[in-house]
Amino acid sequence: xxxxxxxxxxxxxxxxxxxxxxxxxxxxxxxxxxxxxxxxxxxxxxxxxxxxxxxxxxxxxxxxxxxxxxxxxxxxxxxxxxxxxxxxxxxxxxxxxxxxxxxxxxxxxxxxxxxxxxxxxxxxxxxxxxxxxxxxxxxxxxxxxxxxxxxxxxxxxxxxxxxxxxxxxxxxxxxxxxxxxxxxxxxxxxxxxxxxxxxxxxxxxxxxxxxxxxxxxxxxxxxxxxx
Numbered sequence: 001x002x003x004x005x006x007x008x009x010x011x012x013x014x015x016x017x018x019x020x021x022x023x024x025x026x027x028x029x030x031x032x033x034x035x036x037x038x039x040x041x042x043x044x045x046x047x048x049x050x051x052x053x054x055x056x057x058x059x060x061x062x063x064x065x066x067x068x069x070x071x072x073x074x075x076x077x078x079x080x081x082x083x084x085x086x087x088x089x090x091x092x093x094x095x096x097x098x099x100x101x102x103x104x105x106x107x108x109x110x111x112x113x114x115x116x117x118x119x120x121x122x123x124x125x126x127x128x129x130x131x132x133x134x135x136x137x138x139x140x141x142x143x144x145x146x147x148x149x150x151x152x153x154x155x156x157x158x159x160x161x162x163x164x165x166x167x168x169x170x171x172x173x174x175x176x177x178x179x180x181x182x183x184x185x186x187x188x189x190x191x192x193x194x195x196x197x198x199x200x201x202x203x204x205x206x207x208x209x210x211x212x213x214x215x216x217x218x219x220x221x222x223x224x225x226x227x
Contacts, residue, residue, distance in 0.1 A: 004105035005170055008132075008161060008187070009098065010179035011112040011119055014197045017089040017220050020114040020122075023081045024074075025062070031077070033069055034062075060147065063136065067145025071138045074117045082121035090122075091217040094178075094197070098126060101176065111161050111177070111187070113153040132160045158186040178215075182206070 012019045028034040098108050109130040110123055116133035123131050135148040150156040165172050176193035177184070182202035188194035196207040196214045207214050 005107075005174035005176070005192075006130075006165065006168075007098070007101035007104075007106040007108050008111040008175060008177040008191070009094070009108065010177075010181065010184060010197075011110055011114055011122065013180035014178055015091060015094040015098075015110075015122070015126075016086055017091060017217075018085070020081070020086060020112075020118045023085045024077065024115065024118050027077050027081060028066065033073075034065055063143070063147065064145040066136075066143050069143045070141055071117065071136065071143060072141065074115075074136070074143070075120070078118045079121050081118065082125070086122055087125065088221055088223045090221040092219045092221060093215070093217045095126065095221075097178065098128075106176065109161075109164065111152070111157060113151060113157060113183070130164070132157070132164050154183045155186050157184060158190065161187055162190075179203075188212070 009015055012021070025034065029036060101108055107130065108126075108128050109132060110119055110128055111132045112119055113134055116131055116135045119131060119133055123129070132152060134151040134153065137144040137146045137148040150159070152160050162172065165175065172187075172190040173192050175191045176195065177187055177191045178195045178197050179188065180196070180198045180200060180203065182200055185203065185206065188196075194207075194210075194212045196203050196212055198217055199207055199214060204214065206212075
């Protein structure tokens with residue numbers, strides 16, 4: 001149990017400059033796990049996400065095409081992606097925030113709509129043991145082509161985070177949450193310390209109206225990987 005509550009952090013555009021899921025999709029195309037034509041769809045999906053038009057059903061259609069892929073292959077790609085694409089793009093300010101939350105006595109949790117497998121190397125790097133994320137359904141070591149439960153997206157993330165907090169006997173009213181996305185407004189409304197980090201225009205407007213803290217991160221870790 002976290003005596004001072006939890007500090008929940010979104011990942012994409014909040015802890016890192018960029019999208020973990022986009023990198024995974026591109027890597028799957030490069031390795032032949034997804035057809036080449038998906039290269040044309042990935043930027044469009046990303047645009048839909050950033051502009052508030054993305055529906056989870058679209059992600060499920062993409063995942064169906066990965067049915068039969070060993071989960072160990074996803075994990076290997078996740079390590080490669082973290083080392084090459086994600087680690088250099090970590091926001092220094094987000095890492096400082098994580099340490100500040102720990103100093104307050106809060107336990108840090110990654111709460112992301114990204115696939116759990118792709119964020120595990122990041123969690124290990126920053127010393128975070130708890131991850132609330134979208135999970136791929138796996139049977140006999142391979143992807144079934146479906147999600148395990150609902151994706152951690154919008155109301156789905158709120159449900160998963162609430163279940164996590166309840167299982168740890170912690171009220172969300174004593175927790176903080178950092179995110180860039182208006183999709184996370186349902187969760188932002190439940191915590192005591194809602195913070196908009198690099199917010200999209202919808203979240204920036206609402207945060208301004210409600211007096212939520214707004215942070216803008218720019219400086220990243222870089223290729224040296226030195227904290």
